[in-house]
Amino acid sequence: MIAQVAGSLLLLVCATQLFRGASLLLSGPLGFRGDHLLMANFDPSLVRYTEAQTQAFYQRLAERPRALPA
Numbered sequence: 001m002i003a004q005v006a007g008s009l010l011l012l013v014c015a016t017q018l019f020r021g022a023s024l025l026l027s028g029p030l031g032f033r034g035d036h037l038l039m040a041n042f043d044p045s046l047v048r049y050t051e052a053q054t055q056a057f058y059q060r061l062a063e064r065p066r067a068l069p070a
Contacts, residue, residue, distance in 0.1 A: 042057075042058075042061070044057050044058075
């Protein structure tokens with residue numbers, strides 16, 4: 001019974017430390033500006049793109065914002 005209590009206490013301490021560490025990471029700065037972000041989800045298979053067309057689509061999608069000024 002003593003081993004079970006000691007093991008439970010150890011797990012409780014580890015879980016608490018994990019929670020505190022995760023909350024510190026989530027509350028800190030992101031390392032980039034988060035107010036000008038755009039998120040989108042694309043599924044090229046809906047328009048029946050082949051694998052090559054899908055790769056070309058994502059490549060064009062990544063290149064276009066890089067070409068914009070600022």
